[in-house]
Amino acid sequence: MxxxxxxxxxxxxxxxxxxxxxxxxxxxxxxxxxxxxxxxxxxxxxxxxxxxxxxxxxxxxxxxxxxxxxxxxxxxxxxxxxxxxxxxxxxxxxxxxxxxxxxxxxxxxxxxxxxxxxxxxAGLQVELKKHDEYALPEELANKFVEIPDLKTAFEGLTPGRQRAYIMHFSSPKQSKTRESRVEKYIPHILDGKGLNDK
The missing domain is CATH 3.90.1150.200 (Aspartate Aminotransferase, domain 1)
Structure with missing residues (x-):
């Protein structure tokens, strides 16, 4: 073409x-x-x-x-x-x-x-936010203390999958909603699955 x-x-x-x-x-x-x-x-x-x-x-x-x-x-x-x-x-x-x-x-x-x-x-690139610049929601951090295997499983996910979870968990304004989202996806994370993986 x-x-x-x-x-x-x-x-x-x-x-x-x-x-x-x-x-x-x-x-x-x-x-x-x-x-x-x-x-x-x-x-x-x-x-x-x-x-x-x-x-x-x-x-x-x-x-x-x-x-x-x-x-x-x-x-x-x-x-x-x-x-x-x-x-x-x-x-x-x-x-x-x-x-x-x-x-x-x-x-x-x-x-x-x-x-x-x-x-x-010119080969210019957008400087993307580094993975560790995303703040871990408090509700997820608390679950890591409660369930050490969850932290291990989460850290075993690809950076993109971790980022997707962090953004999904962080977006609600109310802590209660953030907490229920974390709860819902604990089995997913423990199975090594991303947010949208079946």
Missing amino acids: LKDERNTKMDPYFNKLKNWKEEFGLLREIILDCGLTEDFKWMHPCYTLDGKNIVLIHGFKEYCALLFHKGALLKDPHGILIQQTENVQAARQLRFTNAQTIQEMQLIIQDYIEEAVHIEK
């Missing part, structure tokens, strides 16, 4: 869209004008440079968006990039609710894409 060439295998995807059809079409043209290669990843149109992900288009109920894979590194002079949740470290979104806004912002969108390309060419 040549750069800035429409991937005809993607046409059925764009033609079948029920929501955001015009918006996706406009975003697609803007991105292709920036010389990226069109692909399909994670069930979304994804645009790459030399096989590296730069940006993808995705739609939600309330808005459609461009997702910049290394968006945290973009300068964002217009203050328009959005971090989806506090746990998203690298990616950032540009959100749109209508085609007119996309047309009005075309030059700004292109600037952001070009900066994302420059970041990728």
